[in-house]
Amino acid sequence: MNKEYKVPTWEPGVKQLAPNIYAYIQAKATWYWSNAGFIVGNDYVVVVDSLATVGLTRKFSDEIREITDKPIRYLINTHHHGDHIYGNHVFTEATIISHDYCRREAIEQGIRDPGLMNTIFPEFDFRGIAVTPADITFDKQLTLYMDEGEVRLLHFGPGHTAGDIIVYLPEEGIIFAGDFIFLYSTPLGMEGSFDGWLRNLDAMANLGAQTYVPGHGPVCGAEGLNLCRDYLVFVQREAKKRFDRGMTVDEAANDIDLGQFKQWPNHERILANVERLWREFRGEDPTTSKLDIAELFLRMDTMAKAREL
Numbered sequence: 001m002n003k004e005y006k007v008p009t010w011e012p013g014v015k016q017l018a019p020n021i022y023a024y025i026q027a028k029a030t031w032y033w034s035n036a037g038f039i040v041g042n043d044y045v046v047v048v049d050s051l052a053t054v055g056l057t058r059k060f061s062d063e064i065r066e067i068t069d070k071p072i073r074y075l076i077n078t079h080h081h082g083d084h085i086y087g088n089h090v091f092t093e094a095t096i097i098s099h100d101y102c103r104r105e106a107i108e109q110g111i112r113d114p115g116l117m118n119t120i121f122p123e124f125d126f127r128g129i130a131v132t133p134a135d136i137t138f139d140k141q142l143t144l145y146m147d148e149g150e151v152r153l154l155h156f157g158p159g160h161t162a163g164d165i166i167v168y169l170p171e172e173g174i175i176f177a178g179d180f181i182f183l184y185s186t187p188l189g190m191e192g193s194f195d196g197w198l199r200n201l202d203a204m205a206n207l208g209a210q211t212y213v214p215g216h217g218p219v220c221g222a223e224g225l226n227l228c229r230d231y232l233v234f235v236q237r238e239a240k241k242r243f244d245r246g247m248t249v250d251e252a253a254n255d256i257d258l259g260q261f262k263q264w265p266n267h268e269r270i271l272a273n274v275e276r277l278w279r280e281f282r283g284e285d286p287t288t289s290k291l292d293i294a295e296l297f298l299r300m301d302t303m304a305k306a307r308e309l
């Protein structure tokens with residue numbers, strides 16, 4: 001067993017990455033425990049992602065206020081998943097920016113059934129969420145010129161979802177990677193494209209940043225990006241063998257031995273990943289070939305509980 005994959009502990013909270021750039025890191029990388037960040041300029045603050053609940057986002061907002069009292073002018077959403085947007089409305093003054101697809105999906109998916117959510121994820125309080133989509137959207141690239149520096153928002157095609165962006169700070173060599181990097185929890189690829197995700201990781205690596213803020217897990221360098229890539233390549237390869245043998249999604253998901261990735265929590269996500277891969281192997285477009293996510297959450301929950309027995 002390769003020790004690189006072993007889940008370490010890490011320090012949660014606000015982490016200063018450069019004089020005016022901060023990551024906000026959770027102690028866990030599991031379901032709905034997502035990271036965020038913020039950039040403090042001369043006149044205003046830019047926030048990267050809100051969190052999964054109103055309470056978690058208020059706590060994040062309070063942490064920003066410990067550092068600065070400047071107005072929060074922009075809130076960037078890396079993608080439409082609830083753990084990155086459900087707290088958007090807590091930042092009442094911010095103009096929200098996302099990819100076109102992120103806005104569309106935020107509106108279409110809305111907030112999931114709170115009863116279902118509370119059953120599957122009882123440690124979170126999902127009450128009081130009012131899904132608030134972006135005010136400004138873009139497709140390939142949008143640059144904020146902030147003081148003397150640039151905040152580049154980049155989209156390299158479908159990956160973790162069909163509308164993820166990264167936030168690249170070229171002067172500091174820092175990337176807020178959103179959910180392109182899951183570190184020490186199982187990557188979740190139910191909505192995008194595995195080939196596309198790998199292309200996104202390559203494009204990101206080619207930017208040459210030294211520091212990545214993952215959507216889930218501790219701040220890392222290129223080694224963190226590579227561990228996430230290892231999982232994607234492994235699952236794609238193992239799934240393809242079973243697809244070619246004519247297995248069903250459930251048969252394949254149960255048959256794949258995760259090996260060293262068994263150490264990462266939420267390995268029931270193999271089910272969602274195989275569901276997506278089956279569609280990808282059939283050549284379906286991720287923007288139109290959608291899964292029933294509520295149903296998938298229940299199946300993953302059943303699988304997770306069965307594995308705990």
Ligand SMILES: [Zn+2]
Pocket residue numbers: 079081160179215
């Ligand atoms: Zn996500």
